[in-house]
Amino acid sequence: MGEKREGLKFYRCNTCGNLFFVMIDPDVRPSCCGNEMEVIDTIHGTEGSEKHAPIIELNQNDTEVQVGLQLHAMEPEHRIEWVALTDGERVEIQKLGLSTPPVVKFSKMNGAGKVRAYAFCNIHGLWESEK
Numbered sequence: 056m057g058e059k060r061e062g063l064k065f066y067r068c069n070t071c072g073n074l075f076f077v078m079i080d081p082d083v084r085p086s087c088c089g090n091e092m093e094v095i096d097t098i099h100g101t102e103g104s105e106k107h108a109p110i111i112e113l114n115q116n117d118t119e120v121q122v123g124l125q126l127h128a129m130e131p132e133h134r135i136e137w138v139a140l141t142d143g144e145r146v147e148i149q150k151l152g153l154s155t156p157p158v159v160k161f162s163k164m165n166g167a168g169k170v171r172a173y174a175f176c177n178i179h180g181l182w183e184s185e186k
């Protein structure tokens with residue numbers, strides 16, 4: 056058994072592109088298309104952060120997540136595919152279209168723990184930040 060971790064863990068199927076996430080991590084690798092799925096490693100602030108790290112804004116009635124201090128590109132060949140948000144009790148995931156900037160309004164998060172946001176760039180991978 057691995058060390059208990061907080062936040063979400065994402066898995067990808069390299070054959071069909073299926074995406075799984077786990078909220079309660081039993082440390083068992085899910086399978087898809089007959090193969091074990093691969094964990095998508097999360098990147099925390101590093102080079103490229105200014106265009107990828109999700110910025111979480113906790114508002115009175117909602118939670119807003121913006122991808123990148125400088126908004127990330129939304130081109131067919133380079134874009135943010137989805138953004139996810141969790142407070143440890145609830146998870147919301149939003150797929151993004153090409154014509155909209157990577158700014159997403161989620162519900163107000165009421166969990167007692169930290170709020171974590173994830174943004175998936177088709178080229179630069181999965182970025183995580185917390186608030």
Ligand SMILES: [Fe+2]
Binds near residue numbers: 179
């Ligand atoms: Fe990117």
